[in-house]
Amino acid sequence: MKFATKLVHFDAAPKDPYHPKVTPIYQTATFEQESADSLGEYDYSRSGNPTRTVLEEQMAALEGGAHGFCFASGMAAITCVTRLLSTGDEIVSDYDLYGGTARLFAKVLPRAGVTIRYVDASDVSAVAGAITAKTKMIYIESPTNPFLRVVDIAAIGAVAKQCGVLFAIDNSVMSPYLQNPLELGANMVIHSATKFLCGHSDVTGGVVVLKDDALAQRVHFLQNAEGTALAPFDSYLLLRGLKTLKLRMDAQQRSAQTIAEFLASHARVREVYYPGLASHRDHAVHMRQARGGGSVLSFTAGSAEVAKAIAERLELFSISLSFGSVQSSISVPVKMSHASVTEEMTSVRKPPADMLRLSIGIEDVDDLIADLRACLDSV
Numbered sequence: 001m002k003f004a005t006k007l008v009h010f011d012a013a014p015k016d017p018y019h020p021k022v023t024p025i026y027q028t029a030t031f032e033q034e035s036a037d038s039l040g041e042y043d044y045s046r047s048g049n050p051t052r053t054v055l056e057e058q059m060a061a062l063e064g065g066a067h068g069f070c071f072a073s074g075m076a077a078i079t080c081v082t083r084l085l086s087t088g089d090e091i092v093s094d095y096d097l098y099g100g101t102a103r104l105f106a107k108v109l110p111r112a113g114v115t116i117r118y119v120d121a122s123d124v125s126a127v128a129g130a131i132t133a134k135t136k137m138i139y140i141e142s143p144t145n146p147f148l149r150v151v152d153i154a155a156i157g158a159v160a161k162q163c164g165v166l167f168a169i170d171n172s173v174m175s176p177y178l179q180n181p182l183e184l185g186a187n188m189v190i191h192s193a194t195k196f197l198c199g200h201s202d203v204t205g206g207v208v209v210l211k212d213d214a215l216a217q218r219v220h221f222l223q224n225a226e227g228t229a230l231a232p233f234d235s236y237l238l239l240r241g242l243k244t245l246k247l248r249m250d251a252q253q254r255s256a257q258t259i260a261e262f263l264a265s266h267a268r269v270r271e272v273y274y275p276g277l278a279s280h281r282d283h284a285v286h287m288r289q290a291r292g293g294g295s296v297l298s299f300t301a302g303s304a305e306v307a308k309a310i311a312e313r314l315e316l317f318s319i320s321l322s323f324g325s326v327q328s329s330i331s332v333p334v335k336m337s338h339a340s341v342t343e344e345m346t347s348v349r350k351p352p353a354d355m356l357r358l359s360i361g362i363e364d365v366d367d368l369i370a371d372l373r374a375c376l377d378s379v
Contacts, residue, residue: 003062003177004246010058014050025236026050045232047224052235058242059197062176063189065209067216069223070230070238074172074192075100077206079108081168081188082137083222084215087113089136094121094151096144098170099333122282124155131163141170142181143286145323146298146333146357148173148273150282153289157185166215172196172324177249179290182211193230195324196295198241199248205230205238248326248362252295255365259358260297262369268306268376270354273298295360296323298333301379304353307332309379311356316363316371323359328368331357 060068071077095118142151160167168188175196193205260274275286276293320329333351
């Protein structure tokens with residue numbers, strides 16, 4: 001069954017005698033039990049909820065995994081993955097991380113005795129060289145946000161397997177439609193479901209998908225023990241948004257490619273960061289492991305003042321922290337999504353003050369380019 005078909009053909013309501021076409025919202029905190037000395041399949045929605053179960057099984061199927069877990073936010077999902085480690089353990093991480101992840105790694109994990117060793121993960125030998133006896137996990141994003149750097153997932157997966165460490169990747173920029181890291185050697189795939197999976201800016205959520213049964217039991221224990229699971233109504237909204245993932249991303253990616261090419265040719269633009277461009281340094285690696293460049297891109301405008309003016313003057317691009325919505329948006333990463341990046345990390349790779357990140361929506365691409373052209377020509 002192909003991806004588009006999988007998105008809309010799944011068991012929407014297991015064991016429901018009425019066979020609804022849409023998954024019901026089990027908006028309940030508790031479930032009545034048949035006896036006082038044993039529990040049924042569901043007892044308390046923190047531990048399990050039928051609406052969330054359908055979503056988690058669908059996410060596992062779409063990512064090619066065996067187990068899916070849905071959380072109250074992308075950061076809750078990332079935090080759960082790091083909870084698999086213990087005091088004294090180390091994570092080898094790429095230095096180019098989402099601001100919230102950078103904050104977690106720099107200011108929370110060290111308090112639990114977990115050390116982070118930062119490397120340029122696009123250099124596979126640097127990753128291998130950073131692994132010590134204390135290393136328990138490799139953590140990356142690919143493409144990264146906002147530089148859209150690409151990491152060779154299969155090569156890192158081989159290093160992780162050889163060294164006997166877990167390999168986790170944030171796949172939010174691509175979604176399971178465009179990239180499937182489990183097939184390339186990752187142990188765990190993470191998504192901010194707030195982004196492309198939802199696609200409508202009306203859900204905050206996170207996802208972890210994996211194959212290993214024993215690892216899944218540990219993740220489920222943490223999800224339940226820390227109370228971070230996604231609520232029933234949010235699960236319903238995310239299930240609804242997922243059905244149009246391919247339709248949305250096809251349109252968004254097609255427009256993003258056109259816009260990236262337009263920006264690359266404009267005199268006002270200094271540099272464009274988009275792995276779909278043949279000029280991108282990692283274009284070949286990216287196209288080997290993904291099915292397109294996606295719909296997030298960044299560019300530099302020459303100065304912080306010009307970048308601010310562009311963001312504020314554009315009419316069809318709302319200023320927004322997130323990405324992946326059907327509506328196009330723009331942000332200044334150094335002031336917004338990556339403002340919490342630590343001094344240690346910014347000394348290696350700080351988003352330039354003149355960098356703008358675009359998330360391309362489903363608007364007509366001609367309208368978006370006309371908006372960009374008018375703005376760039378006037379600043």
